[in-house]
Structures are given as C-alpha cells and as structure tokens.
Amino acid sequence: MKWRPANAGAHVSTLALSVAFGLLAVQPGQAEDVTLTVALAANPQMETAAKLIDNFYAKYPDIKVKFQTLPENQLRPTVLKDVATKSGQFDVVMIGAYEVPLWAQKGWITNLSKEYAANDAEWKADDLLTPIRDLVSYEGDMFATPFYGSSSFMFYRKDLFEKAGLTMPEQPTWEQVADFAAKLDDDAHNVSGICLRGIPGWGQSLAPLTTVINTFGGRWFDENWEPQLSSPKSKEAINFYVNLLKEHGQQDAAKDGWQECLQLFTQGKTAMWYDDTVFAGPVIDQANAAVKGNVGFALAPIKEKPGSGWLWAWGLSIPTTSKHQDAAWKLIAWLTSEEYIKLAGEKAGWGTVPPGSRESTYRLAEYEAATKDYAGLTLKSINAANPLKPTVDPVPYTGVQYVTIPEFEQIGDFTSQQLAGAISGQMSADDAIAASETKIKEIMEDAGYIK
Structure with missing residues (x-):
C-alpha cells in the first residue's frame, strides 16, 4: 500500500491576543x-x-514575540495558507498531530531532531512520553515539540450521580452512559444529561464521534478504501451519537464545541461531558461552587473495542520559510521544557500545566497532589490509545479520531456538516450518512484510492 500521511478539537470566539514589542535601540557591538x-x-x-x-x-532579552491566537477552525486554514504558499508570515506555528507528518513530507516544516533537539541536552528529548513524541514525528524524527498530549475521557457530576442512586464505573459502556443521561436529565433546572460536541469540523464533532464509531466496531473505510459509514456498525454508532444528543444533550448542540461544553459543565448545566483530558484542570479551576469538589472522571466509554479514547498532541513547529529559526527553536524549546512546566504550575496553578508531554511532569509532587483525581486516568488513556490499530476490523489507515490521509480534512468537514443537520433536526441521521458516503466516494475516486 502506498504510504499516505496523517485531531481534538475546539470552537471559541476569537481571542484577540496579540502582543507586539518594540525593538530596543541597537548599541555598537550589540546584536539586533x-x-x-x-x-x-x-x-x-x-x-x-x-x-x-x-x-x-529574561532568559533571551534579544528575542521578542508577537502572538496571534486563533480558534482552531481559523488557525488551521491560516497556517496552512502561510506554509503552503511559503509566504513566511510565521516563525512558529502550532499544529496538530494530523498535520505533522503531512507537512513534514512536503518539506514545509523543519526537522527539529536533526537541526536542534539532538544538540540541546538541556531540553531532554528522552523525557517525552513516547506515544506523544511519535505523534509529532515523521519517519522517526520530530518535526514539532509537543506542547501537550491528551486523550479523551468522561467528566461527570458525582453529587448528581449520588442523588440519582447511580454509580459511574471507571470505564462505562456507551449504553450505560445513555441510561445515565436519561436519568440525569433535569429540564426543571435546565440541566442536560450529557454535553457532546455538535459543531461541524473534522477536528470538532468528528473527534468524539469517530471514537464512538471505532468502539462500536465501525470504521471509515475498509481495506480497499471503500467508504463504510453506511455499514451496520458505523451507522449504529452515528445514530447513537445523534440520538443521544437530540434526546439528552444540551440545547442547540449543533452549535457547540469544547468551549461551550466546558462552560455548561462548570456552570452546573450538564451532568456529563465526554471530551479531551486536557480540560480536566480548567474544569476544576473554573467550576462554580456547586460543581467544585463534585467533579468525577472516568475512562472513555466503550462497546466492542476497549481503549476507545483518542490520542492527540498540539505541537510547535518552525516553518522552513522562517528567517529566524535559531531564535524560534529557543522559544519552542522553552515553552515545552521542564523549566516552563514548573513555572506554569508555580505562577498560574498546577491545573494550568500542559499535560501529557513529559514523564517528569507526573513525578512533580505539586502536580501529583493537584491532579490526583485525573492524572492517572490521563496517562492510562494516552497509553491505551493505539493509532496504529484504531478499529475492530482491519483498516488501511492510522489515527484514532481522524484518518491519516490528506483528504480527510475535506471528508470530515463535509460529513460533520451533514451530521450537524441531523443533530439540529433538519434531516435524519441516515440521510446525513447517505449524503456523506456519496461525497466521500467521489473524493476517494478523484484522489485515486478507488476506481
């Protein structure tokens, strides 16, 4: 099979975070x-x-930084346009595990292992968690430094479960989750049984949905790249997800991503939320008085396939067009170092520490104490995810919550638009599946995967 290169997700209002710093006057003999x-x-x-x-x-006074911070759905096309056209607008870009091997193969981003990491003992590359390091690598070399790594699990309200006489297992089934959601729905107090991403985007609603498809025994493609969304198990999984949201999810779910669910959960407006492990710290930090102290965590729900949580990393890469690559390495090495992780914990709170990147993080006494309720489950989820074997039946692709082919961005965005229509009641889930599969087949035929 011809190798084809390789996903959590996020919708927020634009954060106008742009910090520009003027240049100091250059003295004789002083570098600009x-x-x-x-x-x-x-x-x-x-x-x-x-x-x-x-x-x-303070460490590098001759380097200044201008941040451009964007929601994920805006970040991806903005950065893609910059690197693909070689415009050189950015010196450092944050990209996901999906993009790393594809962009590395195209020569758009710098080989950090050969150029920098191998010569920077202080950065301690051997301290990186192996599954996360692999996600930001291509053919054995790193092309991004992992800012954080994550999987997915279930957040739930322990007090609401106790009040309803329910017990959340460490790893529930999706059938149990649906039963819990039905019993925890509380329209009188505007509390939904569960919150799930419904907003379109391959890295948005399709991230959790694909893990459901995987564990139900479904898959995106068979071994011959024939689309499989309409196969019985994939169709069952998609209908399950759509119906769970329609019957027991938050209102207007087709408009919601992780930020809306984070807000609803921390404000006590939903009893459960299935999403990224990286949000555990913010959940506890932002929870209101009724929720704080009542947050529980469980592994990603399963059906047929165990270890159903996704695997993701956001990494920091240097475009090959950057004219300041040495300075860029100093920045991304600092932002992904042991030093920075300790600083973030001490200055901003240990729940704000980027998780899932370094083994040493989980040996810090302060971090261990602050994250005792979820750190172990996070590591267990990361280590259980297997992007090389994401499904029950064999597939020609890798990736847990995405398919490792360039065409998946187009496929995922189109499919998620159809499913948003099903979630909002504009069409049935079966109609959304049929329309998606027709489009997917066209894309795969045009790309030469199938004839």
Whole structure:
C-alpha cells in the first residue's frame, strides 16, 4: 500500500491576543533584536504561555514575540495558507498531530531532531512520553515539540450521580452512559444529561464521534478504501451519537464545541461531558461552587473495542520559510521544557500545566497532589490509545479520531456538516450518512484510492 500521511478539537470566539514589542535601540557591538511571529490555538494552556512570556524575555532579552491566537477552525486554514504558499508570515506555528507528518513530507516544516533537539541536552528529548513524541514525528524524527498530549475521557457530576442512586464505573459502556443521561436529565433546572460536541469540523464533532464509531466496531473505510459509514456498525454508532444528543444533550448542540461544553459543565448545566483530558484542570479551576469538589472522571466509554479514547498532541513547529529559526527553536524549546512546566504550575496553578508531554511532569509532587483525581486516568488513556490499530476490523489507515490521509480534512468537514443537520433536526441521521458516503466516494475516486 502506498504510504499516505496523517485531531481534538475546539470552537471559541476569537481571542484577540496579540502582543507586539518594540525593538530596543541597537548599541555598537550589540546584536539586533529578533521579533518572532507565532500562530497559536486558542486554549487555556496557551493563554497561560502568553502571560508568562516575560520569563522568556529574561532568559533571551534579544528575542521578542508577537502572538496571534486563533480558534482552531481559523488557525488551521491560516497556517496552512502561510506554509503552503511559503509566504513566511510565521516563525512558529502550532499544529496538530494530523498535520505533522503531512507537512513534514512536503518539506514545509523543519526537522527539529536533526537541526536542534539532538544538540540541546538541556531540553531532554528522552523525557517525552513516547506515544506523544511519535505523534509529532515523521519517519522517526520530530518535526514539532509537543506542547501537550491528551486523550479523551468522561467528566461527570458525582453529587448528581449520588442523588440519582447511580454509580459511574471507571470505564462505562456507551449504553450505560445513555441510561445515565436519561436519568440525569433535569429540564426543571435546565440541566442536560450529557454535553457532546455538535459543531461541524473534522477536528470538532468528528473527534468524539469517530471514537464512538471505532468502539462500536465501525470504521471509515475498509481495506480497499471503500467508504463504510453506511455499514451496520458505523451507522449504529452515528445514530447513537445523534440520538443521544437530540434526546439528552444540551440545547442547540449543533452549535457547540469544547468551549461551550466546558462552560455548561462548570456552570452546573450538564451532568456529563465526554471530551479531551486536557480540560480536566480548567474544569476544576473554573467550576462554580456547586460543581467544585463534585467533579468525577472516568475512562472513555466503550462497546466492542476497549481503549476507545483518542490520542492527540498540539505541537510547535518552525516553518522552513522562517528567517529566524535559531531564535524560534529557543522559544519552542522553552515553552515545552521542564523549566516552563514548573513555572506554569508555580505562577498560574498546577491545573494550568500542559499535560501529557513529559514523564517528569507526573513525578512533580505539586502536580501529583493537584491532579490526583485525573492524572492517572490521563496517562492510562494516552497509553491505551493505539493509532496504529484504531478499529475492530482491519483498516488501511492510522489515527484514532481522524484518518491519516490528506483528504480527510475535506471528508470530515463535509460529513460533520451533514451530521450537524441531523443533530439540529433538519434531516435524519441516515440521510446525513447517505449524503456523506456519496461525497466521500467521489473524493476517494478523484484522489485515486478507488476506481
């Protein structure tokens, strides 16, 4: 099979975070300051990084940073346009595990292992968690430094479960989750049984949905690249997800991504939420008085396939067009170092620490104490995810919550649009599946996967 290169997700209002710094006057014999332009995803951990940037300046006073922080759905096309057209707007870009091997193969991003990591003992590449390091690598070399790594699990309200006489297992089945959601629905108090992503996007609603498809025994393609969304098990999984949201999910779910679900959960407006493990710290930090102290965690729900959580990493890469690559390495090495992780914990709170990237993080006494309720489950989820064998039946692709082919971006965006229509009641799930499969087959035929 011809190799084809390779996913959590996020919808927020645009965060106008742009910090520009003037250049200092250059004295005789003094090197001119460098200003790096950095494109980042809008998430809580990166907001913390921007707030702590003065600590980087103390170490490297000749390097200044201008952050451009965007929601994921805006970040991806903005960065893709920049690197693909070689315009050189950015010196550092935050990209996901899906993009790394594809862009590395195209020569758009710098080989960090050969150019920098091998010569920077202080950065401690051997300290990286192996599954996460592999996600930001291509043919054995890193092309991004992992800012954080994550899987997915279930958040739930322990007090509401106790009140309803329910017990959440460490790893529930999806059937149990649906039963819990039905019993925990509380229209009188505007509390939904569960919150799930419904907003379109291959890295949005399709991230959790694909894990459901996987564990139900479904798959996107068979071994001959024939689309399989309309196969019995895939169809069952999609109908399950859509119906769970329609019957027991939040209102207007087709408009909601992780940020809306985070807000609903921390404000006590939903009893369960299935999403990224990276949000465990923000959930506890932002929870209102009724929710704080009542947050429980469980492994990703399963049906046929165990270890159904996704596997994701956001990494920091240097486009090959950057004119300041040495300075860019200093920035991304600092942002993904042991030093930075300790600083973030001490200055901003241990729940804000980027998780899932370094083994040493989980040996810090302060971090262990602050994250005792979820750190173990996070590591267990990361280690259980297997992007090389994501499904019950054999498939020609890798990736847990995405398919490792360039065409998946187009496929996923179109399919998720159809499913948003099903979630909002504009069409049936079966009609959404049929329309998606027709489009997918056209894309795969045009790309030469099937004839």
